[in-house]
Amino acid sequence: MDKKKNISMAVIKRLPKYHRYLSELLKNDVDRISSKELSEKIGFTASQIRQDLNCFGDFGQQGYGYNVKELYSQISNILGLSKEYNTVIIGAGNIGQAIANYTRFEKIGFKLLGIFDTNPKLTGIKIRDIEIQDIDNLEMFLKENNVDIGIICVPKINAQKVCNLLVNNGVKGIWNFAPVDLAVPGDVIIENVHLSESLLTLAYLLNEKEDQKE
Amino acid sequence: MDKKKNISMAVIKRLPKYHRYLSELLKNDVDRISSKELSEKIGFTASQIRQDLNCFGDFGQQGYGYNVKELYSQISNILGLSKEYNTVIIGAGNIGQAIANYTRFEKIGFKLLGIFDTNPKLTGIKIRDIEIQDIDNLEMFLKENNVDIGIICVPKINAQKVCNLLVNNGVKGIWNFAPVDLAVPGDVIIENVHLSESLLTLAYLLNEKEDQKE
DNA sequence: TAGATTGTTAATCGATTAACAATC
DNA sequence: TAGATTGTTAATCGATTAACAATC
Numbered sequence: 001m002d003k004k005k006n007i008s009m010a011v012i013k014r015l016p017k018y019h020r021y022l023s024e025l026l027k028n029d030v031d032r033i034s035s036k037e038l039s040e041k042i043g044f045t046a047s048q049i050r051q052d053l054n055c056f057g058d059f060g061q062q063g064y065g066y067n068v069k070e071l072y073s074q075i076s077n078i079l080g081l082s083k084e085y086n087t088v089i090i091g092a093g094n095i096g097q098a099i100a101n102y103t104r105f106e107k108i109g110f111k112l113l114g115i116f117d118t119n120p121k122l123t124g125i126k127i128r129d130i131e132i133q134d135i136d137n138l139e140m141f142l143k144e145n146n147v148d149i150g151i152i153c154v155p156k157i158n159a160q161k162v163c164n165l166l167v168n169n170g171v172k173g174i175w176n177f178a179p180v181d182l183a184v185p186g187d188v189i190i191e192n193v194h195l196s197e198s199l200l201t202l203a204y205l206l207n208e209k210e211d212q213k214e
Numbered sequence: 215m216d217k218k219k220n221i222s223m224a225v226i227k228r229l230p231k232y233h234r235y236l237s238e239l240l241k242n243d244v245d246r247i248s249s250k251e252l253s254e255k256i257g258f259t260a261s262q263i264r265q266d267l268n269c270f271g272d273f274g275q276q277g278y279g280y281n282v283k284e285l286y287s288q289i290s291n292i293l294g295l296s297k298e299y300n301t302v303i304i305g306a307g308n309i310g311q312a313i314a315n316y317t318r319f320e321k322i323g324f325k326l327l328g329i330f331d332t333n334p335k336l337t338g339i340k341i342r343d344i345e346i347q348d349i350d351n352l353e354m355f356l357k358e359n360n361v362d363i364g365i366i367c368v369p370k371i372n373a374q375k376v377c378n379l380l381v382n383n384g385v386k387g388i389w390n391f392a393p394v395d396l397a398v399p400g401d402v403i404i405e406n407v408h409l410s411e412s413l414l415t416l417a418y419l420l421n422e423k424e425d426q427k428e
Numbered sequence: 429t430a431g432a433t434t435g436t437t438a439a440t441c442g443a444t445t446a447a448c449a450a451t452c
Numbered sequence: 453t454a455g456a457t458t459g460t461t462a463a464t465c466g467a468t469t470a471a472c473a474a475t476c
Contacts, residue, residue: 261468262468262469265469275475276475277475
């Protein structure tokens with residue numbers, strides 16, 4: 001499967017979008033697609049699509065294009081979706097509960113094992129059959145379970161502390177919703193969802209448009 | 215204030231991070247900072263920081279650096295945070311409620327005017343003094359109120375329909391949490407938060423690391 | 429003044445696009 | 453076979469980094 005090393009972050013960030021569009025095509029019983037057709041749907045150039053896919057293998061066929069089912073399966077593999085991932089959520093506030101209630105992620109192999117919070121009013125409450133536990137139980141839980149991904153939904157003031165606890169107990173992937181940049185060892189992967197940054201980008205772009213009108 | 219036109223998206227996406235770091239510095243009573251010092255904190259090169267800031271003006275002073283208070287205020291202005299923005303949330307499910315409960319955004323000028331949902335079990339329920347309304351009221355609400363930003367938190371199947379309704383009633387900014395790419399006229403700004411894409415990126419990176427170990 | 433640090437130009441690096449031979 | 457479309461190389465474009473004169 002693997003062809004080249006050192007895939008650029010630009011390419012990596014496009015992979016989930018390929019995955020989503022191919023999943024749609026598959027759902028609509030489309031058998032094959034050319035880079036040109038996919039280009040029109042997904043909004044990348046045909047050339048870029050062919051370049052991107054060729055980082056990982058020769059998935060197409062000259063004169064035919066790409067087999068949707070086959071390509072979808074390859075991209076799923078490339079993204080690591082052939083595995084299952086065990087996750088825990090730390091912080092059962094607004095965003096923590098929202099993520100916990102999502103079933104989308106479960107379906108593609110991200111299994112929620114536990115939810116933790118400091119607030120005694122929350123501990124004991126069940127979200128989708130999972131009881132919110134006191135955060136004091138987290139360390140033991142991590143030792144007893146093989147957790148791949150920690151989802152940090154605590155206030156920013158506590159985020160680094162929680163992150164350290166996760167990392168010190170072998171968690172290698174952090175999905176961080178707190179508005180801070182966490183410090184981690186080099187072998188730990190952080191993926192940030194900085195909602196404020198997204199909203200501020202929107203504000204900038206709205207404003208830029210205004211400026212151009214004048 | 216404005217200096218050059220056609221700011222690249224790469225620069226724009228870094229602006230909120232400058233804003234956040236400067237806000238931290240301000241909170242810690244730091245008066246001045248050089249591009250070199252900021253570089254060490256924020257993780258961009260000093261050269262890049264100077265280039266980025268110079269897109270918008272000469273905010274620094276040779277031999278001194280940047281005045282934190284002044285620079286923070288400039289960046290806030292550049293981002294359009296001197297204005298207030300009226301927002302509505304469409305979809306009062308997990309993510310809609312989570313966003314509605316955030317007070318962070320209110321503090322920087324994003325005012326939530328209304329929340330809408332199709333589910334009769336939700337209408338009438340109050341979130342932070344705002345009653346969830348039936349989505350049938352949305353069109354009239356948009357005509358009666360000056361809504362700048364529509365926050366789409368509905369299932370993907372309804373997202374484009376909701377988006378059209380917003381756009382047809384003058385909303386120029388869309389903050390989209392549905393896992394679809396929405397079609398809008400050229401004068402409407404879309405900012406996507408595609409959570410699955412973020413999670414799949416994390417999965418890829420975790421897997422890539424595994425591959426390298428072998 | 430001397431030291432520090434900016435603003436800005438030039439050099440480098442990387443990513444995207446264009447072109448086309450290979451081939452199904 | 454002829455037409456279509458890939459895989460891949462080369463050209464272009466844009467973004468980042470380095471360097472340094474200007475100057476506070």
